[in-house]
Amino acid sequence: MKTFETSASINLKPPPMDRHKSFDEDELSKKPAIVKKTVTSPANVKSYSIADLQISTGSFSIDHLVGEGSFGRVYRAQFDDGKVLAVKKIDSSVLPNDLSEEFTEIVSNISHLHHPNVTELVGYCSEYGQHLLVYEFHRNGSLHDFLNPTF
Structure with a gap:
């Protein structure tokens, strides 16, 4: 068995004499300030409103459900201009509500x-805690259907 010399490897400081002081002000001034990164909206995708996506998916009805994956459900969205898109509603347990800036990133x-074998992202929505x-939209079915054809 190997023994460890704790007195030589740990450098403990006694607690501050002032009970209300929890840090050394000199140490704080030496640390770099953390600057919060500002994230701008992606330029090459459209920002949709939750209202537009609700209307186009029939309020995310089961009739519009295309599939379900580990990150959420995918719905077929029919817009007034005739365009059909797929909307992936991210499960809130995967991406908590307070991560809106990270979601935009x-x-x-x-x-x-961009790749011929990857479905193109055309837009996003991040409103009211929804992502x-x-x-x-591809009418051919899911990747699962393609890889596991039924005969």
Whole structure:
């Protein structure tokens, strides 16, 4: 068995004499200030309102449900101009409500993915604690259906 010398490896300081003082003001002034990063809306995708997505999906009705994955459900959205898109409603347990800025950054990163085998992100929505991704709609079915055909 190996023994450890705790007195040599741990450098403990006694608590401050002033009970209301929880840090050393000199140490605080030496630390760099944390600057919160501002995230702008992605330029190449459209920002949808939750109202528009509710109308186009029939209030996210089961009749518009296309599929379900580990991040949420996907609905078929029919817009007034005839355009059909797929709306992925992110499950709130996957992405908590207070991460709206991080969600916008995620959307920005996803919007830069361009490949013939990847469905194109065309928009997003981040309102009232809801986070949704809007993709091109493919009538061919899901990837699961394609990889596991029934004979």
